[in-house]
Amino acid sequence: MKKLIISAFTILTILSGCGQNNIDTNKKSTSEVQDTIVKPEKSNVTKEQMAKDISESIKKDFEIKENESNLKALEIVGETQKVINWIDKDKNKQAKDEMAKLIGNLEILITKNPEVVLVPLTTEYSINDIVIDINTAKQIVKDAKKAMKKGYYQAAKELLSGLTSEYNIVTTYLPVGTYPEAMKLAAAKLDENKNDEAKKILLQALNTLVIKEDNIPMPVLKAEEYISVAATTMTGSENSKKDIAAILLDNADYQLKLAEIMGYGKKDKEFKELASAIKTLKKAIKKDKETKSLFEDLSKKIKNFKERLFFKKV
Secondary structure (H helix, E strand, C coil), X not given: CHHHHHHHHHHHHHXXXXXXXXXXXXXXXXXXXXXXXXXXXXXXXXXXXXHHHHHHHHHHHHCCCCCHHHHHHHHHHHHHHHHHHHHHCCCHHHHHHHHHHHHHHHHHHHHHCCCCCEEEEEEEEEEEECCCCHHHHHHHHHHHHHHHHCCCHHHHHHHHHHHCEEEEEEEEEEECCCXXXXXXHHHHHHHXXXXXXXXXXXXXXXXXXXXXXXXXXXXHHXXXXXXXXXXXXXXXXXXXXXXXXXXXXXXXXXXXXXHHHXXXXXXXXXXXXXXXXXXXXXXXXXXXXXXXXXXXXXXXXXXXXXXXXXXXXX
């Protein structure tokens, strides 16, 4: 991240030097200084624990549960590749035998899942977490706007890449609506000894596998985790549980503000609702009021917010 920002600032400095009005990347207006948001006190949740808990939560939503349909779909894709391999080796009989097996498995899959259009095959996870604070995010946005105004679009693009902090989930599906027809056509070509045409159809079929990518903002996931830990903390017997929970909620609020400034769900009314719910919870904790229902309501709000804006389940 540091390297990225320095690089973009360097570009801005060079380009702005060519004009009469330089872009001052360090100077802040009075209003911006007053609007500075101070980082909350560090919570008792370590980075390692945060990463572990977020990954476990993500996998609950996205991990493919092995069942007969999923295993059969994986088998079908594997068999498709086997047919191609037999064709490459000029083993026409083996290719036909494998194709017959493949079509049989497709018929079983469709019969048992008549309403299903997409069957999940695999899920892959990756994290692009550039850790920045709110004031840094604000400065990046300010500098990118200045760069855009002056026509330095590539410099703005590089700056804005520093506002990416996401958990990436890529899921691959077998399209059972179109795949069978392609397999039948390929089988017909094999029967006619038109192996090259059959191979072409099979390769095209593999290219029709549906790939769905979901990108969930890390600040939102972190906020959700802070809220979860705060709720658990309040059920404990520690004398300092109120103070610990308050710090955790401060961190959740900070992460949600960071997500908004980074442009995730910009100006979404639910950001205000979440901030208000956190504020209400902190007051309830301070006054020793019942908090279980408030935590449940807040958890539901952030879960719905996350699913509505950042991923839709297939």
